[in-house]
Amino acid sequence: MNEAVSTGYSVIGALAAFIAASAYLGYLAEKRIEKSEFLQGYFLGNRGLGAWALALTATVQSGGTFMGFPSLVYAHGWIVLVWISGYMVVPLSGFTILAKRFAFLSRRTGAITVPDLFRERFAHSGVGLAASLMILFFMTVMMVAQFKAGATIMKLAWPSSEPMRLTEEQADFEFNKDALRKLKDQKEPKIPAEVLTGLETALGTTASTKRELLDSLQKAVPATPLKPYAASIQSASRGSDWKYLVGLVVFTVVVVGYTLVGGFLAGVWTDLFQSIMMVIGVMILLFLAVPRAGGLEQATRTAVAFTGPEYALGPGHQFRPPGEKDKPENVFDRTVPVKSASGETVDETVRIARSERAYLPIGMAVSFFFVWVFSGVGSPAGMVRVMASENTEVIRKSIFMLSIYNCLIYIPLVCICIAGRALIPALEKTDEIIPRLAVGLTQHLPGGSLLTGLVLAAPFGAVMATVSCYLLVIASGLVKDIYLRFLRPRAAESEIRYVTYTAMIGVGILAIVANIDPPKFLQALVVFSGTGGACTFVVPAIMACYWRRATALGTISAMLSGGLTVSTLYALGTVQRLAMKGPPESWKETAISILGPDRMIGLDDPTAPYFLCGVDPILWGLGVSLVVGLVVSVVTSPPPREHVERMFGDALPSTSVG
Amino acid sequence: MSSPPSTLVASARREALLCGLIFVCAITYTISTCVRMGYRDPSAPLEFVMGFPDWIFYGVICPWAVCTVIAALFSFVIMQDHDLGEAAEVPLPTEDAILPIDDADGEAAR
Structure with missing residues (x-):
């Protein structure tokens, strides 16, 4: 199992198949929406999303599910299942807290975008503008990062003898x-x-x-x-990065192309397609990897023998091949009898270093339960899909479907990677674990390269689907919330169509330009924008749905304070790390005396936030947003009763209003 | 006096509160069980249940299974269907300068 990963043409072939399927889905989507009113058809799929499409696309995976997550499990062990355990309630929270009310309010107000909904719910253009700007900011950052991930996968899939890694973190220099x-x-x-x-x-x-x-x-x-x-x-x-640049251009042309043609439905159908491919890939790997490792218990025992008992316990420590900075007392030689491919038992020795950093202490465990639940609830992309659901029956059924789907993805992925640690105990680059398992476990099977291609192409599909969704949300924000709202309110449909296409192509070009020399810590920006998005929108959305007394100013304040809190804690994290580097200076001593030293928790990440009181910024962001939203709403003038009744009452609004 | 909430609002609120309760129970049970059973002295022997370390089985797998059952109950028993109504043709008019209403009316909006 330790042989180098050579994927030949199987992955590039599978990517080509994904691209062809996506283009076809774009074509089908265009046929479906061509006779409908443009804005509603293009950006909301005529509010006709079914249960499968809603369940498997609203809150689920991005490329990270198959990229960063397996690497974490391989490096840290069973604790990562606790880290991800919030997903047990994501289907419920994602489709019960806001879904019905959002679907209802979007119909009652005719809203097509999330800012539309906020604007009409509070009858205040300031709320819509604030929501637009926050969405544009957070989603643009997220989307640019996804373009980099897509281009990176295309580069890695190129047939070569270089090892393949599923990682969004590409080195800037590679001596190959x-x-x-x-x-x-x-x-x-x-x-x-x-x-x-x-x-x-x-x-x-x-x-x-x-x-x-x-x-x-x-x-x-x-x-x-x-x-x-x-x-x-x-x-x-x-x-030597021409493969990356070619990948970037091909990826952009494909995703912008099929999204431009088929709109919202193209994005949703591609997302659904990749979700199904992903679960097939996970099931194949599960049934190959765990038995090869001697069953789950044996896999854990072998992995523990190679690493240390903490690999199966909390709070978790990273186990990796030693580096220069590791203290000698943290470096161990482990010799374990393992079964070779031919069935013989041989002794295998690996040298492993144990990180001193505690991965998931209690505060962080609590934080991440919140992260997964509320980043799903507060994601504007997820909100749009809920607004597009056909009826409440669809929302209801989606809860069950997503529950089953999550069980089939996350728990098996953890089992696969634990088995991976037993089978390949000392990977230098932990993000190679899925490609190495895929190639190693399928190469002797009939059609093995096809299976490898399928497994490895799944994250590409996930990234494509994510980008498609973000692209639409950003384009709809630019067209509906800025162009139509402030520049040309009476634009004809043909003009709107033209501006929409121009906006999408413009965003694609911007993404290419931003990724030619991509920002170094893009992955950190993704985490920041996900957390920031949740802290910006969760509390205002709940206020909009359930609190009659919520005011426009209260909602704007909740949005801004949540986003600002997260941004501040990330900035303080940077200050703290800078203060701990290099020779002592007076400002550094002052900063450390205020912020304290590194708490040695979480990932060893140069862009980690400041963990105030040992918890993630999401808890502070949500808390501040809640308090500020409540206080400002209470001290400002209440909203007009007639308007509130229209949003909360049974009676349908008169179509003659306005 | 404000009018009673619509049946959709009432049921959505009830379901959201129930979901919040499930969230609180899930996080409390999962984190407390994992910390109690799994954040411990590494020299003690590992115990396994169905291939999983015991603390993972009781702390994550079991509540995950229970949440899946609850999700099924939500889907097919608890959650109610409602008519979402026809989508309005165009967004309702926006009035930036909505006149403040008197306190008595405002109170009614709470």
């Missing part, structure tokens, strides 16, 4: 075969043969900065001074 070839071909300055021979042993070295790359290579080749050739090596290692 292409880079070595460039150095060999280089005329001026000519690289000596002994340097090139030395560098051959360092193939696969990755780094996020020029200096880090040179340091890593120098450590791998200590006998050969590399400094004189630093510029050439750095340039060659960076210049």
Whole structure:
């Protein structure tokens, strides 16, 4: 199982099949909506979403389910199931807290977008504008990151002998075969043969900065001074990213293309398609990986023998091959008898380091239960899909379907990765675990490469579907909430259609430009924008749905205070880390005296937020948003009774109003 | 006096409150069970139930199964269907400068 991952043409073939299927779904969606009123058909699928489509697309997976999550399980063990355990109530919370009221209010007000709904619910354009701006901010950040993920998957799927990783975190520099070839071909300055021979042993070295790359290579080749050739090596290692750029362009053209043609329904149907593919892939891996590891209990015992007892306990610690910063007392040699592929029992020894950082102490465990539940409830993309549901029966059935689906995805994925730790105990790059298992477990099966392609292409489908959804929400915000609201309120349908297409193409071009040299900590921005989105919209949405006394100013205040709280805690996290680096300075001492030292909890992430009192910013954001929303609503003038009755009463509004 | 909430509002509120209660029960049980059984001295031997470490089985798998059953009950027994009404043709008019109403009427909106 430790052999290098070579996926041949299977993954690129599967991606091509996904692209073809998506294009066809876009075409079908266009046929479905072409005779309807444009805005409602294009952005809301004529409010005809069925139970399967709603259940499997409103709150579920993005590419991260198959990308970052397995890596976490592999590195930290069973504690990750506690980390994700909030998903046990996500189907209930996602479809009971807001769904009925949102679906009802969107019909009663004729709202097509989330800002529409807020604006009409409070009869105040300021609420709509605040919601628009917050959605545009958070979703644009999220969407740009997804483009990077899509392009990265396309790059990794390219047939080559390089190992494949399912990760959104690509290194900026990679010393690979292409880079070595460039150095060999280089005329001026000519690289000596002994340097090139030395560098051959360092193939696969990755780094996020020029200096880090040179340091890593120098450590791998200590006998050969590399400094004189630093510029050439750095340039060659960076210049090999044409696959990424091609992937970025192809990904953008495909997603913008089919979304532009088929609108909301194209995005939903693609999402549904990838969700089904993903569950098939997970089931295949589950039934191959766990028996190969000797069953779940044996897999855990083997994984624990390779790592340590904490691998099966809380609060969890990261187990990985040792690095230079690890203290000797945290590095262990583990020798475990394992069964080889031929059935013989052989001793296998691995060297493992245990991180001192506690992954999920109690405060963080509580926090993440909230994160999954409320980021689902407060996601504008999820809200739109609820608004598009056909009727309450659809919402009702979706709860059960999503419950079953979540059981088939998350718990099996954890079991697969625990078995993966037993089968491949010391992966350097933990995000390789799913591709390595997929290739290793299916290569001897009939049609094995097809299965590998299917498993590995699923995250690509998930990213495509996510981007499609975000693209529509952003385009609808630009067209409906800004262009039609402030620039051309009486635009004809043909003009609206033209502006919509232009907006989507514009967003696609922006995403390409932003990702040519993508921001380094994009994944952290994704987490930030997800948490920020939840803290911005959950409390205002609940106020809009259930509290008659809620006022426009109270709602705006709740939105802004929630988002601002999260932003502040993330900024403080950055300040705290900067203060702990480098030589002592007066400002650093002041910052540390106020913020305290690193609490050594959560992931070892350079962009982690400040964990005030040991909990995630989502709890503070939701709390502040709630208090501010309540207080400001109570101290401001109550909303007009007639308007409130229209939003809460049974009587249908008169169509002649206005 | 405000009029009584519509049947949809009333049932949605009831279901949301029930969901909130389930959320509170789930988080309380899951975290307390996992902390009590799983955040412990690593030298003690591991116990397994159906292949899972015992604390994961009782702390996560069992409540997850119970939540799935509750979700089924919600879907097919508890949650009520309602007519969502026809979608309005265009959004209702927006009035930025809604005149404040007197306190007595405002009180009624609570």
